[in-house]
Amino acid sequence: TAGDRSSMHKDGKDGKDGSKGNVVVSVRVRPDVGAKDSKQEAEWEINNKRALLAYKGREGGEFYYDNVFDTQDNNARVYDAAAKRLVRRVMEGYHGTVFAYGMTGTGKTFSMQGTATNPGVIPLAITDIFSYIRETPHREFLLRVSYLEIYNEKIHDLLAGPITTMNGQPGAQEEIKLREDSKRGVYATPLKEEIVQSPTQLLRVIARGDNARRVAGTQFNARSSRSHAVVQIVVESRERVPGGPNGLKDKRGAITPGGVRVSTLSLIDLAGSEKAAENKERRTEGSHINKSLLTLGTVVARISSDGDKATSDKDKASKDKHLPYRDSKLTRLLQGALSGNSLVSILCTVQIGSSGSIAAASSHTVETLNTLKFASRAKNNIVSHAKKADESLGAGGDAGSRALLDRYRIEIQ
Ligand code: ADP
Ligand code: MG
Numbered sequence: 001t002a003g004d005r006s007s008m009h010k011d012g013k014d015g016k017d018g019s020k021g022n023v024v025v026s027v028r029v030r031p032d033v034g035a036k037d038s039k040q041e042a043e044w045e046i047n048n049k050r051a052l053l054a055y056k057g058r059e060g061g062e063f064y065y066d067n068v069f070d071t072q073d074n075n076a077r078v079y080d081a082a083a084k085r086l087v088r089r090v091m092e093g094y095h096g097t098v099f100a101y102g103m104t105g106t107g108k109t110f111s112m113q114g115t116a117t118n119p120g121v122i123p124l125a126i127t128d129i130f131s132y133i134r135e136t137p138h139r140e141f142l143l144r145v146s147y148l149e150i151y152n153e154k155i156h157d158l159l160a161g162p163i164t165t166m167n168g169q170p171g172a173q174e175e176i177k178l179r180e181d182s183k184r185g186v187y188a189t190p191l192k193e194e195i196v197q198s199p200t201q202l203l204r205v206i207a208r209g210d211n212a213r214r215v216a217g218t219q220f221n222a223r224s225s226r227s228h229a230v231v232q233i234v235v236e237s238r239e240r241v242p243g244g245p246n247g248l249k250d251k252r253g254a255i256t257p258g259g260v261r262v263s264t265l266s267l268i269d270l271a272g273s274e275k276a277a278e279n280k281e282r283r284t285e286g287s288h289i290n291k292s293l294l295t296l297g298t299v300v301a302r303i304s305s306d307g308d309k310a311t312s313d314k315d316k317a318s319k320d321k322h323l324p325y326r327d328s329k330l331t332r333l334l335q336g337a338l339s340g341n342s343l344v345s346i347l348c349t350v351q352i353g354s355s356g357s358i359a360a361a362s363s364h365t366v367e368t369l370n371t372l373k374f375a376s377r378a379k380n381n382i383v384s385h386a387k388k389a390d391e392s393l394g395a396g397g398d399a400g401s402r403a404l405l406d407r408y409r410i411e412i413q
Pocket of ligand 1: 030108110
């Protein structure tokens, strides 16, 4: 079958309901480090302006996305085009989810974490979050961060100390479960959340999580390619001036601070997508990782027709029931994001040879096409109706949240 010609991104779908830009799908091509073979004819053509990636091979096809980044684009460019707007809107009160999808070695972690000289989406988002706070002096902010890993369909808290002991046995960490309530959606519990007040603190907490992950895997690369790493930054904010636009009066008429708005930014480095395409026999060898990625693929493939036909929220909710979100930890955790409550940016990474050809064996080609097809489906199928969170939490009398803001709000220097 041709490379999903039929499911190419159709521009007309965006914006009908004012949701244009709520779902951004990008493809990033990483340079091949192998020897140059200039004689080989280029099998790929990238047209940056049209966000087009054309594959001329046997299973050829043209793929259109919101962005196609080529080997010249650094992480800052990727962040600006694929994540910046989403991060800013999270600060305004929307939920936002960024995830990196692609086979192992194509640059997911490079894109999300980056290096000291070429910081990735996570550190750039952190810089941006604090810029936004400085630029918004009329509101006060509280930031909480958690960091979890899904490995073999088990959730590990990367901020709760070692996740395995020195001899590789499972540590004493309490089992982490997924729960759901109407206010928070699906969340992991018990999960450690750190309150942070500066970019340095936030970066340090995440580095601690990365370290826990590294220690847990005797073979770090094997583990990291099979596990999903999820950083969640919860943003709470309210008007700084008591009695400001959202100020409230209590029973005695005294002015109290306004309600608290709560939104979440999720930054996800997915497991290598090659695991999702492994054949059945190999899949049974206990790596449930496949289950999460396979289910993600299924949900993204099926979400479309459902979302498009659903006319009311109720209609949509009943359609959502038929999607297998509950079949894996990853899709359960991402359910809110995938079903339209969150702004979404999907960064798909692929590797193409220096001559423009597929570098390795043909299985590599298959993987690359699988990634491109996943990206196309995501582009065509995911619809987001994300709304700004209400300022109701504090107003509803959530004393805990208010007290935390009173105590830990970020002071602008
Ligand atoms: P993944 O997380 O998808 O398995 P990595 O991010 O670890 O892949 O990337 C594999 C290797 O390729 C790393 O050494 C990384 O530094 C390098 N790399 C990935 N993408 C790029 C890129 N766009 N430019 C330069 N080097 C890259
Ligand atoms: Mg990685």
